[in-house]
Amino acid sequence: MYKEEHEVGVLGVPQNPAPVMATMIQIPTETSVPDHIVWSLFNSLFMNWFCLGFVAFAYSVKSRDRKMVGDIIGAQSYASTAKCLNVWALVLGILGTIGGIVLLVFLYITANHIASQIAKNNGGY
Structure with missing residues (x-):
């Protein structure tokens, strides 16, 4: 996930007919490793089914720690997890x-149907 590598060519002006020497300097740019910490925090607070949001938050923190140390491969591994x-x-x-909403609607309809049956059997309430 390297953004791009910059190459700088330094060429001397030819003073004589001898071959020209070139010096190439490669400057690697800093890699961008997303650690998904905001997404993990959101899932920890709001979508924490089976504690997956909390575990994801722990892996995001590990990814950020690895990135701070300079271990890009480890940071990418933790970020992927x-x-x-x-x-x-x-x-x-x-x-x-969605399942909870459907269940609540089903329970409401069932309770309403049972209440109407009870009212019908008790004289028309």
Whole structure:
């Protein structure tokens, strides 16, 4: 995930017919490793089904620590795990929320139907 490497060529002005020497300097730019810490914090607070949001937050912090030390490979590994856990936490959170709403609607309809049956049997309330 390197952004790009810059190459700087330094060429001397030819003073004689001898071959020209070139010096190439490669300056690697800093790599960008997303640690997904904000997403993990959101999942920890709001979508914490099966504690996946908290585990993702822990991996995000580990990724940030590895990035600060300079271990890019370790940071990418922890960030990848945090991203996977965040995706699962978000999907399960959305499905759980939708399932909870459907369950509440079903229970409301069932309770309303039972109440109407009881009222019909007790003389028309």
